[in-house]
Amino acid sequence: MRILHTSDWHLGQNFMGKSRQAEHQALIGWLLTQVQNHAVDAVLIAGDIFDTGTPPSYAREMYADLVVRLHAAGVGLLLLGGNHDSVATLRESSALLSVLSTHVYPAATAPKSHVRVLPSRVAGQPGCIVCAIPFIRPRDVVTSEFGQSAQDRQQQLLVAIKQYYQSVYAAACAKRDELAQQTGQRLPIIATGHLTTVGASSSESVREIYVGTLDAFPTSEFPPVDYLALGHIHKPQKVGGHEHIRYCGSPITLSFDELGQNKQMLLVDLNESGLQSVTELPVPIFQPMMSLRGDLGYMTDALPRIAAQAEAGQTVWLEITVTTDDYLADLPARIQKLVEGQPLEVLRIRRERGQTMAQLQDNSGVTLDELDPHDVFERRLGLEEGMDASLRGAITQRYRQVVDAVQLGESEEQGEGTAQ
Known part of the structure; x- marks a missing residue:
């Protein structure tokens, strides 16, 4: 049984005013090619399919396109809801999509309903059993009690998530035993998850979940499955050095601090003996991005070189941090003049010392207790130099x-x- 593990697509993302539609469309085409070339039996997306709970229409169209094209290729699709996804949005078409070999799990419900048997692509025989667990919202597994301390709520949530995983795993084991009696075959069991685990390394585009209650779920509390397909963390990595516990990471760069990461999807091979291998499939860069730091002299030399290296028909998105010349009032205009006529687009300009001074001034004599959420947001937004007024308002x-x-x-x- 061969599964392609991916996650955190964030369809519909608006990145500093730029659409990712072209990148995601290219990603779908690339995925279909990999599925055929590597004889994949099923694709698993471990959460954050969409970037928001109300994705734009083109994102929904790409979602439907992925489902239809995988079904036509004879490949199953397993979709898990993430913390960015709307339960209602995923649930509205789940019954229809099940006819197209796609199974959607928007939220945590009865444990037995989260056990899914995935068939192999060619023979159509059962290939593995999945504990299909999406992002677990606290309200789905715990009931708040009056007077609880933050520590009590954290411990309660940890225990509840552990019990939920164990309940689904127990149901999967029962299903495995049932099928073994019928076929004589002992199927491997895998599980999914969309959460932060102890030891995982994240990036600025990852939205913290379980804020104030649970920072990270202990790796040791997961059930002993053959493979654990995780989502939420955008950096691909093994967790705690375990070969079978993996974050595949996001397939495209979702923030400038993700530059330098090797974006990938994972080919997971299993048989009756359990996990056989995990193969990393590098994902091509569909949209070049760069982050530069230096003074104006450095930018004057570096920007033409970057433009000369850009591939034909592509525009490089830039984040520029200016150091010693950051005091200049017309800094954004000077930067824009440097990229005029070049296949370069500046999405963000940072003033290194200016930002530091502004933060220091904000910290003098003002505490968070004196600010409401809107005040904090306005102060943070004020640090973004060169932002278009309409974008700021939106x-x-x-x-x-x-x-x-x-x-x-x-x-x-x-x-x-x-x-x-």
């Missing part, structure tokens, strides 16, 4: 909508608690 409006939704949800939960 980001601010979106942030206010998110804060209002969170505050409304907290008010409703408090009301329910009072009623109980």
Whole structure:
């Protein structure tokens, strides 16, 4: 049985005002080629399929395109909800997609319902059993109690997640024993997850989850599966040195601090004896990006060289951090003049010393207790030099909508608690 493990696609991402549509479309085409070339039986996406709970229409179209093309190729698809995904959005088409060899798990429900037998592509016989576990939201597994301390809530959530994994694993073992009696074949068991584990290394584009309750789930608390396919962390890595516990990472660069990572997907081979091998498939760079740091003299020399190395028809996205010349009031205009007529686009300009001074000034005499969420956001947004006014306004409006939704949800939960 051969599975292609991937995660954190973030379809529909708006990256500093730029769409990733072309990259994701190219990624789907590349994926289909790999599936054929490597005789993949099933594709597994371990969460964060979409970037937001309300993805744009083109992102939904690409999602449907992936499903249809994999089904036509005879390849199964297993989709797990992530913390960026909307449960309702994934659930709305799950029944229809099951007819197209695609199984969607938006949220944690009854443990037995999360056991899925994946067939091999050619013979159509059972190939492995999956504990198909998506991002586990605290409200799905724990009930808050009045007067609990933060430490108590953290321990309660840890125990609840552990018990949930064990319950699904027990159901998978029962299914394996049942099939073994029928066929004489002992199927391997794999599990999925969308969370941070102890020892995992993340990047700035990874949104923290279980904030204030659980920082990372201990690796030792996972059940003894043959392979654990994880999502949420964008940097590909083995966890704790274990060959069978893997983050595949995001297939495209989702923030400038992810530059230098070797983006990949993982080919996972299993048989009755368990895990046989994990092969890294490097993902091509569909959109070149670079982060530069130095003074204006350095930029004057470096930018033409970068432009000369750009492939025909491609524009390099840049993040520029200016050091000794960061005091210049017309810095953004000077940078833009340097890239005029070049296959270069500056997405972000940072003033190194200016940002440091602004942060120091903000820290003098002002505490977080004196600021509301909107004040904190405005101060942080003010550090972004050269941001287009319309983009700044759109980001601010979106942030206010998110804060209002969170505050409304907290008010409703408090009301329910009072009623109980």
